[in-house]
Amino acid sequence: xxRILIIDDERSIRNTLRxxxxxxxxxxxxxxxxxxxxxxxxxxxYDVILCDIKMPRMDGMEVLTKTLELTDTPxxxxxxxxxxxxxxxxxxxxAYDYISKPPDLNRLLVTIRNAMDKSKLxxxxxxxxxQVGKKWDMIGESEALLQVKEMIEKVAPTNARVLITxxxxxxxxxxxxxxxxxxxRAKSPFVEVNCAAIPSELIESNLFGHEKGSFTSAIKxxxxxxxxxxxxxxxxxxxxxxxxxxxxxxxxxxxxxxxxRVGGEKDITVDVRVxxxxxxxxxxxxxxxxxREDLYHRISVILIQVxxxxxxxxxxxxxxxxxxxxxxxxxxxxxxxxxxxAIAELQKIEWTGNIREFRNxxxxxxxxCDKVITPExxxxxxxxxxxxx
Numbered sequence: 092x093x094r095i096l097i098i099d100d101e102r103s104i105r106n107t108l109r110x111x112x113x114x115x116x117x118x119x120x121x122x123x124x125x126x127x128x129x130x131x132x133x134x135x136x137y138d139v140i141l142c143d144i145k146m147p148r149m150d151g152m153e154v155l156t157k158t159l160e161l162t163d164t165p166x167x168x169x170x171x172x173x174x175x176x177x178x179x180x181x182x183x184x185x186a187y188d189y190i191s192k193p194p195d196l197n198r199l200l201v202t203i204r205n206a207m208d209k210s211k212l213x214x215x216x217x218x219x220x221x222q223v224g225k226k227w228d229m230i231g232e233s234e235a236l237l238q239v240k241e242m243i244e245k246v247a248p249t250n251a252r253v254l255i256t257x258x259x260x261x262x263x264x265x266x267x268x269x270x271x272x273x274x275x276r277a278k279s280p281f282v283e284v285n286c287a288a289i290p291s292e293l294i295e296s297n298l299f300g301h302e303k304g305s306f307t308s309a310i311k312x313x314x315x316x317x318x319x320x321x322x323x324x325x326x327x328x329x330x331x332x333x334x335x336x337x338x339x340x341x342x343x344x345x346x347x348x349x350x351x352r353v354g355g356e357k358d359i360t361v362d363v364r365v366x367x368x369x370x371x372x373x374x375x376x377x378x379x380x381x382x383r384e385d386l387y388h389r390i391s392v393i394l395i396q397v398x399x400x401x402x403x404x405x406x407x408x409x410x411x412x413x414x415x416x417x418x419x420x421x422x423x424x425x426x427x428x429x430x431x432x433a434i435a436e437l438q439k440i441e442w443t444g445n446i447r448e449f450r451n452x453x454x455x456x457x458x459x460c461d462k463v464i465t466p467e468x469x470x471x472x473x474x475x476x477x478x479x480x
Contacts, residue, residue, distance in 0.1 A: 092116065092117070092118050093117050093118065093138040093139070093207055094117070094118040094119075094120065094135075094136070094137050094138050095112055095117050095118070095119055095120070095137060095138065095139045095140070095141065095203070096119075096120045096121070096122065096128065096131060096132065096135075096137045096139075096140045096141070097109065097112075097119060097120070097121050097122070097141045098121075098122045098124075098125060098127075098128030098140065098141065098142045098143060098146070098151070098154060099121075099123070099141070099142075099143040099146070099169070100123055100124050100143060100145075100146045100147060101143070102123070104143070104169075104192065105121050105123070108141060108194075109121065111196065111199070111200075112203070115200065117203075120135070120137070124146050124147050124148045124149065125142075125146045125147075125148055125149030125150060125151065125153060125154040126148045126149045128140075128142065128149075128154055129149065129154055129157055129158065132154075132158050132161065132162065132164075133161065136162075136164075137164050138164065138165075138206075138207055138210045138211075139164065139165050139166075139167065139187075139203055139206045139207060139210060140158065140164055140165070140166045140167070141167050141169055142154050142155065142166055142167070142168055142169065143168075143169055143170060144168055144169070144170040144172070144177065144181070145170065145172055151168055151170070151181075152180070152181070152184065154166075155168065155181065155184055155185065155186055156184060156185075159184075159185045163210075163213045164210060165187035165206035165207075165209050165210055166185070166186050166187055167186065167187055167188050167189070167190060167202055167203070167206060168181040168186045168188070168189045168190070169189075169190045169191075169192055169194060170189075170191065170192060171191070171192035171193070177189070187202075187206050187209065188202050188205075188206070190202060228265075228413075229262065229265050229266070229269060230406070230409055230410050230413045231403060231406030231409055231410065232405075232406065232409065233398075233403035233405045233406045235398040235402055235403045236398065236403055236406060239266065239395060239396075239397060239398070240269075242393075242395050243266060243269045243270055243273065243395070244273065246270065246393050246395075247269065247270045247271075247272075247273035247274045248273070248274060248275060249274075250364050251392045251393050252345070252364070252365050252366065252367070252389065252390050252391070252392045252393070253267075253270060253366045253367070253390075253392070253393045253394075253395060254330075254366075254367050254368070254369070254373075254387075254390050254391040254393070254394050254395070255267060255366065255367070255368040255369075255395045255397060256368070256369060256370070256373075256394065256395070256396050256397070257368075257370065257396060257397030257398070257399070258370055258397075258399050258445055259370050259444065259445065259447070260444045260445035260446050260447030260448055261397040261398065261399055261400070261445045261446060262397055262445075262446050263328070263368040263370075263397050264283070264326070264328065264368070266368075266395055266397055267281075267283075267324075267326045267328075267366045267368060268281065270324070270366055271323070271324040271326075271364075271366070274324070274364070276322065276323045276324055276364060279320075279321075279322040279323030279324070280319060280320050280321075280322070280323035280324070281320075281323055281324050281326065282316045282319050282320035282323065282324070282325050282326065283326045283328060284297065284298065284316050284325065284326065284327055284328065285328045285329055286327055286328060286329045286330050286331075286332050286333045286337075287328075287329035287332035288329075291334040291337070294333060294334060294337045295336070295337050295340060295353055296309075296313070296315065296353050297315060297316060298315050298316050298317055298337065298340070298341065298350075299315040299317055299340060299344075299350045299351065299352055299353060300312070300313050300314045300315030300317075300318055300350075300352040300353070300355075301313050301315075301352050301353035301354055301355075302352050302353070302354040302355045304354065305352070305353045305354020305355075306353070306354070309353075309354065312352075313352075315350065315352065317344060317350045317361045317363055318350070318359060318361060320361075320363045321361050321362055321363060322362055322363075323363070323364070324363070324364045324365075324366060325363045325364070325365050325366070326366050326367075326368070327341075327365060327366070327367040327368070327390075328367075328368050329368065329369055329370070330367040330368065330369050330390065331369035331370070331371035331373055331376055331381075331382060332369075332371075335381070335383065338382065338383045338386050339383070341365075341386060342383060342385060342386045342389060344361065344363075345365060345386075345389045345390070346389070348360060348361055348362065348363075349361065365390060367390045367391075373387050373391075374387075399442070399445050400442040400445045400446055400449060401441055401442055404438045407434060407437050407438050407449075408434050410446070410449060411429055411434060411437060411453060412429070414449070414450050414453040414454070415427045415428075415429060415453060415457060415464075418453060418454050418457045419457065422457075425462075427456070427457045427460070427462070427463075427464060428462060428463045428464070429456075429463065429464040430463055430464065430465055430466065432465070432466040433464045433465055433466045433468065433469050435466070436466040436469040436470060436473075437449075437452075437469055437473070440473060452472070452473050455472050455473075456468055456469070456472055456473075459472055460472070
């Protein structure tokens, strides 16, 4: 149920507003002056605040200013002595709206409902930002991971191209995201292309776009990912699986900062930072004529090797608790506990699928086990082929 704080030095106004709003099923809290009002705001969470302007000890404008430094809760100013200038000043200072006394009932209720919608949107946005932030967190404190984080911190602010290497499931995309989010391009697009998932005959159209009629299914002009990433970062995941013809065009784009759409006749200038990743040994691919050496040198100004989980087993306790909290939160359940002995059992596993496999196993354990995960549970439910014995 939504909670509203009424700050007004007139008892009759507070009583009137309380009666109206309680009949609309709102929970109401009151304060007879600005000082008490601000104390309540500091100690409690409200969905909307109604605040008088002229009050003893601390006036409404001061309450407004101090409150906005503390919370995003919408504040509706109310006054019986107001002018247009007062209303404009309140809105400029960040008030959600301004209502004159005595308030028009319908306008008051509509304004509160709209403010509630804003409050709900602010809350949802915060939750989403938190979830997104958590999604791209690199969890762990091992020396191997700290070295990766230190490299990211040094390289991210530059425009240097980065090649991220590592086994499947180690978190190469997390490194790419961190490089983008800590760069000067963070507010611009981050465009990801999985080179292994796109058929070779479509990869060029995907990267560079195409003109209408350039091939049978090209029924309209389409921008490619180089154009979509303009001003931001283009992440070429699994670049080792890219065809040689596409490699040649990517090389030209990196050399000249220009691309040409499939079927096009004019160059298009692009400003893109390219980050690439692969689980392949590109030196071996070069020897076998499957990867261009000149492209390798273009994309590997900085090399970041992401360690496999078996080389950072000291991170397993932190990772286990992080994933169990995340999995329980998504399921709306109490956080599943795990014993130290079960952690030790997890640390014996090879984890050939790395972090991806580890999270899947934790999800399996969270679903199938009782309140506390035991070492017997790990032995029973972790994939037997991954267990070292």
